[in-house]
Amino acid sequence: MPLPVPVLPEGVDPAWLPPAAFRAIGGRRTLIRGSASLVETVHGEVAEACRRFGGRVERDGPDGGAYDLVLALGAGGLGDEGFSCVREGGTTTVTASGGRGLLYGLFHVVRLGADAFRGERAREIHRPALALRMLDHWDNVAVHPVMGQVERGYAGGSLFWDDGRARGDLERVRAYGRLLAACGINAVAVNNVNVHATEARLLTDRIGEVAEIAGALRPYGIRTHLSVSFAAPVVLGRLSTADPLDGAVRDWWAQVTRRVYEAIPDFGGYVVKADSEGQPGPFAYGRSHADGANLLAAALEPFGGTVHWRAFVYDHHQDWRDRTTDRARAAHDHFVPLDGEFAANAVLQVKHGPMDFQAREPVSPLIGAVPRTRLAVELQATQEYTGQQRHVCWLGPMWSEVLRFRPASGATVGETARGGLVAVSNAGADPFWTGHPLAQANLYTFGRLAWRPDAGPREVLGEWIALTFPGAPARLSEGLHAVLDGSWRTYEKYTAPLGVGFMVQPGHHYGPSVDGYEYSPWGTYHFADRDGVGVDRSVARGTGYAGQYGKPWSELYESPGTCPDELLLFFHHVPYGHVLKSGKTVIQHIYDTHFEGVEEVAEASRVWTGLADLVEPGRHARVAELYEEQLRCAREWRDQINSYFFRKSGVPDARGRRIH
Amino acid sequence: MPLPVPVLPEGVDPAWLPPAAFRAIGGRRTLIRGSASLVETVHGEVAEACRRFGGRVERDGPDGGAYDLVLALGAGGLGDEGFSCVREGGTTTVTASGGRGLLYGLFHVVRLGADAFRGERAREIHRPALALRMLDHWDNVAVHPVMGQVERGYAGGSLFWDDGRARGDLERVRAYGRLLAACGINAVAVNNVNVHATEARLLTDRIGEVAEIAGALRPYGIRTHLSVSFAAPVVLGRLSTADPLDGAVRDWWAQVTRRVYEAIPDFGGYVVKADSEGQPGPFAYGRSHADGANLLAAALEPFGGTVHWRAFVYDHHQDWRDRTTDRARAAHDHFVPLDGEFAANAVLQVKHGPMDFQAREPVSPLIGAVPRTRLAVELQATQEYTGQQRHVCWLGPMWSEVLRFRPASGATVGETARGGLVAVSNAGADPFWTGHPLAQANLYTFGRLAWRPDAGPREVLGEWIALTFPGAPARLSEGLHAVLDGSWRTYEKYTAPLGVGFMVQPGHHYGPSVDGYEYSPWGTYHFADRDGVGVDRSVARGTGYAGQYGKPWSELYESPGTCPDELLLFFHHVPYGHVLKSGKTVIQHIYDTHFEGVEEVAEASRVWTGLADLVEPGRHARVAELYEEQLRCAREWRDQINSYFFRKSGVPDARGRRIH
Incomplete structure (x- = not known):
């Protein structure tokens, strides 16, 4: 049965999936072949487009010239998420090995629009460069007295939570999943990494609420993750310790995790902020962060889940008089010695810069410095330090610079992020999803760069414009480029x-x-x-931070004469x-x-x-x-x-x- | 019937009225004469002292050598609050014209301690220099999301209000009144000058709660005042305007005020913060602050009440780039032109300095500049800018400097404050009343300076030490002086x-x-x-603020060469x-x-x-x-x-x- 397309609540902006974006498909004849739950999602999408634009969709019929578009499960070798696309003899054919691939192929055709049905197209194979393309929501369940419903949220309330309760209306969550799938995102963590008392309970007696969200996101290929407290065995389990080497603690996590998977069979895993800005962690027990991460990894491993262990560990009670301590050094100092000690399903999640999502930072020296560790790179779509969605600040160029940067290892950051690309979400219950209507471009761009980190950001922005403003005349498209292209540099x-x-x-x-x-x-x-x-972060006279990079960066950053202008005061x-x-x-x-x-x-x-x-x-x-x-x-x-x-x-x- | 002395809740500090402070009276024979409700308070105090220390108290007996102490209503000419004290032939006699005077006379004897009963004492007449000696509580009824239960409160919760409701337990309020009476305070405003929605209703449907507080304070000679919102006719009365010249507005205030006096016959009056930091006021209607104050004065006049109209009016949306605007000028600029326009029962309440209770400010140039206006001077006992009751900062010397300062008019500030001396209270539900135990000295000192503005602050501190630490050895007394005397200068x-x-x-x-x-x-x-x-606040080169003073201050402050060191950067x-x-x-x-x-x-x-x-x-x-x-x-x-x-x-x- 084709899955009905989610209905947007009155007044909510369709963002980059307005009905008109489906005009080219909806007016044509489409054949859909294959059996998988996500094929029903694809079918529902095409059926809705045809309903609106007068086309026709059939299921599992024979091939042939009678169709403008064929979306078929079939060919192997493309992975769960890849697809191929070709146009021959008047038929455009998208083939995928799995349901997700077919869905991504459909959205590929949506992006192509009328071009998808013109002339011939050589076969192209599309696969995501990164297997995990994730949004972390810093959403609180209960309204936090200082941070509110969404920590660093600038887009209204939470899409998931409302003043202590799960939102009843999951139609908006389904619509959110659809938008995310259309830009390639396949994972969502549904609560804040600062896990307060109410939120801690999502792991146990409130897991049902998480399961409902997971159910709403699943048809769009999105797995659900949960931020958990390292102290959960004490806080929720009434154990006397959360020591990662304690047998009872390991048992507790194993049992709790089994129940999570009973509720959510495709659950993605845990996100943990430990020993960071007051959050509990393994340091309290004299254990390493590898010990901490491996504890949760072991609990998740039987079910295929992953723990995302954040590397944002630093001393937030520093003395400003002390010029020898350098917060920028902290992640590298803490985690490089642990390289090789993390379990295979433990991902070290590293902020792209060494500080905290400033408008300009160097790339974190930790990236590229832990070759035996699965590493995810964390970006911040929510504009905490870049105008809080009251300022236009399109972050595509910044992210692209980061992803194309080549640490000493030689590979780009995008290639190094084997554990995936993560962004702190900028979306909320706001009618425009992101507060500032133009901030939608950041969310879209993140998804597309996570799929293809070497994509040109301006090209991605062009996609967003074409989808969001279907049929936009050149003056509009140029105007949008004019206000967005350089907005980060302006900021x-x-x-x-x-x-x-x-x-x-x-x-x-x-x-x-x-x-x-x-x-x-x-x-x-x-x-x-x-x-x-x-x-002064030089080795010769300063904190030595510049020396955390391999060559050529350590040499380049070491001297004010060779340090790039835009980072000069960071290093000197x-x-x-x-x-x-x-x-x-x-x-x-x-x-x-x-x-x-x-x-x-x-x-x-x-x-x-x-x-x-x-x-x-x-x-x-x-x-x-x-x-x-x-x-x-x-x-x-x-x-x-x-x-x-x-x-x-x-x-x-x-x-x-x-x-x- | 003697009024029982209030019983302190377990664990609450007796402050400057520990039982031992009554030892000298409690061990002797006392005669009390006269009929007035406050005479019953006096009787209750002496009876409790006798119960504890074995003395005797009689009522309305004949004079004679049989008594060590006679407390008698009688002689006229001392006013409601004055008293005389004499010791002849082994009897100490306190005479007063009214009940309050007798109560103050009793506390005078308490302060004298054993000295009151030694040798002979020539007749002394004591009268308060200022008729109004008032504490303003910046207490909110409901907990304010930013400011909490008590705005700028550093002593626990409110004595009057608890999370939206009146505290049921009035015994603590009675004990508070007793402490205040013992240092000479005779008026209390029970809510914050920033009047939020819940607090506005104290004026109307919640006046009964204010009446209960008034009832608890009345036996100690304290009248109750209420902070009200200038917008009350709109907010509470559903009128379309709060224009002070509108007939319906005047009628509304008259009727509401009549009902206030039905509930509290000795109600003191209103306190108003208008057109200040976002509070509503007469400017919205193109009226002057005299129009505003006189509106409320007219409503209060038939009942003998007073409106305290705060002069804290300034632009709090100033542009820091603009060096010509000077907040320090604001009160003088606003109110000097209105001198002579205020009703007789309107008191202009002026902060002692031109800014806002900093550790060091010059005396406000408005004081002494409005000879045809009743003026009250406002101090801040709560240590907002002086260490928030975590730092020892005894303010006696600062207040004394202010009160002894002679504006151009020639009279001291203490003499100029015909409308009274007011302090923002530093007391709350904390077991020590004031958070920091030594901050009690500020509350005590304020009361005593309000009674006698030319008192030496160190002498007042000595009283506080002797009362609070009865029988303190010299080492303790000297130690307390050592840590308190210079603490403001240290701060x-x-x-x-x-x-x-x-x-x-x-x-x-x-x-x-x-x-x-x-x-x-x-x-x-x-x-x-x-x-x-x-x-630069000089006339020659700066904002001209120095010119708001009369001579010699305008000349002295004008030049860096003559400006006192401690104010140099304020003026230059x-x-x-x-x-x-x-x-x-x-x-x-x-x-x-x-x-x-x-x-x-x-x-x-x-x-x-x-x-x-x-x-x-x-x-x-x-x-x-x-x-x-x-x-x-x-x-x-x-x-x-x-x-x-x-x-x-x-x-x-x-x-x-x-x-x-």
Whole structure:
């Protein structure tokens, strides 16, 4: 039986799957062949498109010229998720080995649109580069007194949870799964990595609620994962210890995990934030993080599950007076010695940079440094430090830079992330899913880059535009590129300069506060004084962090003369008069980029205004309002940063612009 | 019938009324004469003392040598609150015209202790200098999501309210009233000046709860006041306006106020924070603050009530880039033009300084500048900006400086405050009443200074010590003086320097953040740059604030050469090399005071440790623990302030101490 396409609640935006995106398929004759549950999903999609556009779909009929499109299970060798696509003799044929592959093949045809049915197409084989393409939701079940329903969420409430309870309405979750499948995502963790008391119980007596979500996501090929507390045996199981080498603890996890799989046979596994920012972990028992991860891996192993063990372990009670301790070193210091000790189904999940999702960071030196460990790279789609979905900041270019970066090992980050690519989700119960309507592009881009890390981000953005605005005239498409393509660089320009990071308001992290974290215990400093600014992370004179990279990066980063401009203050403390490769001094660069950043936001806002006749009024108005806030905030950034550094350096702007 | 003395709940500290404070009275023969409800309170106090210490009390008997103490209503001319005290022929006689006077006379005898019964004493007449001696409780009825149960409260919950409801147990409130009466306080406002939705209803359907509190406080001579919302006619009365010149609005307030007095016949009046930090006010209707205050004054006038109209009106959405606007000017700018327009029963309640209860501010120029207005001066006993009752900071010397200050009018502030002296209360449901046990001294000192603004604060502290630690040996008394006498100056030393203020963590205001409010909309800036620091408030070059004072202050404050050192950065922006009257440069003064401040805290902590054998263990331990936190926090202040100014100025410490 074809699975009905989910019905969007009234007022909810269809994002990159508006009905018109299915016009090319829906007006044609399609044959679907094969037997698997996801084939019913494919059938339902095509049937709905045909209902709307007058085409026809048949099931398991004979091949032949009578069909414009054949979607068939069959050929082996493509894996569960791969598919091939060819067009010959007026028929476009998608073949897959498994249901997921067929579904991805269908969405491939959707992306091709009318082009899928023109002329001939040579056979192409598509397989995801990474087997795991995952979203981590930092959603709380109960509203947290400080962090709210969704920690670092800027898109309304949670899609899964509402004030302590599971949302009854799973139709929205099904629609979410459909959107995710259409960009290639195949795993979702449904709760925050900071596991509070209510959330801990999802693992045990509330597993049924997780099973319902899993049931809603399964038809779109998405497996469900759960964030768990390392202290669960104590908190939930009333054991006196959570020591990973304790037999009773191992038994407890084994039993609990068996019950999880009874409820959710295709359960993906656990996500764990341990010994991190106050979360419990193996350190309390004198055990290593490999011991901790392997405990859960052993419980999951019989069922094919995976533990995602986060590498975000650092001292968050640092003394700002101590310049020898360097938070950036922490992940590498902690985990490199453990390489080879992790179980095969334990994945070390590493943030892409050494700090915490700043607008500019170097790639984490841990990536590429643990060859005997399965490693996943974690990105942040939710814009905690990049404008909180009130600012346009399309992260495709940043992510692409990270994924194409080649650590000393020679392989790219994308190739190194054998454990998968993960993003903290930016989606919520907001009618536009992501708060800012243009932030949908980040979610879509993440999925597509996880499928193909070497994809060109601008090409992916083009896909998103074509799907989201079907039949968009060139002026709209160009306008969207104009406001999105460079938006991350623009954001970088008007915020913290040259990779130094963390000049944000403490706590909520929105808006500037140059010294907001300067005298804090968080390990996030810029050390600006009247003579210069930046953190000396060289081996010769600083914290030695630069030496955590292999060559050539360790040598390149070691010296201010060879360090890339955009990371200069991350690696070096330099005088304001230091001349960048651009030929500008650091201080003039700060002034210039901050004036430019604001001008670029103003220009983007003008471009958006000019698109009013091409975008639905509701979407246009929302973006236009948000541009007002972005412009206000960008000016605040410009003026605070420039004033701060002018007051400190005393160097006037070479162009004589007003600095307060 | 004598009124029973309130029974303290188990574990609650008796503060300055421990049973032993009544030993001298309780062991003697006392005659009480007169008829008034408060005479029953006096009778109850003496009877309880006699029960404990074996003395005798009689009522309305004949005079004669048979009595050690006579407490009698009788002589006129002393006012409702005054009393006379004389000792002749072995009898100490207190005479008062009214019940409150007799109660204050009793507590006078308690303070005298055994001295009251030695030799002869010439007749002394005691009358309060100020008719109104008031505590404003910033207590919320419902727990506010940000501010909690008590806004700026550091002493546990509220004495009156608990999570939305009135506390059932009024015995603690009675005991509170007794403590207040013993230091001379005669008025209490029972809710926060920021009147939220739940609290607004105290005025109408919840007035019965206020009446119960009033009933508990009345036997100790304390009248109850209520903070109300200027928008009450709209919020509670469903009128379409709160315009003070609207007839229906006036009628509404008249009717509501009549019902208030039906419930509480001796109700004190309203406290209003209007057009201030988001609270509603008359500006919304194009009316003046005199119009606003007079509206409520008219409603209260038939019943003898008073409206306390706060002068804390300023722009809290200021642009930090704008150096011409000066928050310090605001109260004077707003209210001087209205002098003479306020009704006789409207009191303009002015914070003692022009900003907001910083550790050091000049006296508000509004005080003394509105001779035709009844003016009350507001102090802050709750230590929002002075260590939040985790730091020892006895405010007696600061308040005394304020009260003895002579504005241009020639009279002292104490003499100018015809409308009374008000303090934001520092008391709560904490077992020690004030969180920090030594913070009790602030509450006591406030009451006594309100009674006699020209009292020497050290003498008042001596009273508090003698009452709180009856029979204290000299070593204890000297030790308490050692840790308290200079504690405000110590606090000033290790926090924001030279009167500049507001270098605190935003929001909660605890601990240092030099730039925390520097780029904010709150009007609280220090303008530190690499060359100097401070706010130019001169007439010649600055905001003109100095010109709001009459002579000699306007001249004195106008020039850095004549401005007192401790206010220099409040009035002037000076280079770090500017030489103070002390002979030190500003930057060296900053370094020196910050090192000294920490050393003084360490020394005070050592002194306290040495008193362990003389103080009950529970009290000693609590203070000792709090000293650890004070020392930690003082070091943090020292290091952040010194590092900030070293990084900015580049000037090394002349004594070569370590600055980070």
